[in-house]
Amino acid sequence: MRKIGGDFIRFRPITIELPHAVSINRRLRYETSMTELLERAVQSLRGLPPETQDALARILQQLVGDDPSIVTLSAEEETSFQTSFAQAERGEFATEDEIKAVWAKHGL
Structure with a gap:
């Protein structure tokens, strides 16, 4: 659950296919390419206050299943x-x- 505008909202996890991994210099990296829409969205978020950016980042992590098991x-x-x-x-x-x-x- 996340608090948005004074209300707690439950988000459902979604399944997203991640790009394939490639190994370069013994480090695991992903070939990344964002859609134009996602690029514009991220650019819009850059102007938000840090605490809002962090809250939205946590929501995105939860949506893609990269949510830490312990929430502070x-x-x-x-x-x-x-x-x-x-x-x-x-x-x-x-x-x-x-x-x-x-x-x-x-x-x-």
Whole structure:
């Protein structure tokens, strides 16, 4: 799950065929070539703040299955989870209308 705009969103892993590996000077390298669309997207991301770039990089890693097994939460994320757990313990859950509003906010 990733926090985007104050909401936690679950991303499904996708399968992507990686380029074939070649060995040069005993080092494993990939012959890489990005599509023009991906090149433009990466160029657009360069202007974003470092923390936003890192968040998006982690999402991309998760999508291609290169996600580390241990995720380090920020202090804000940790607090958010603790608040959510405490609310669940008290039986405080979102109403159906609140859930629909979150989905609508993200066009889902």
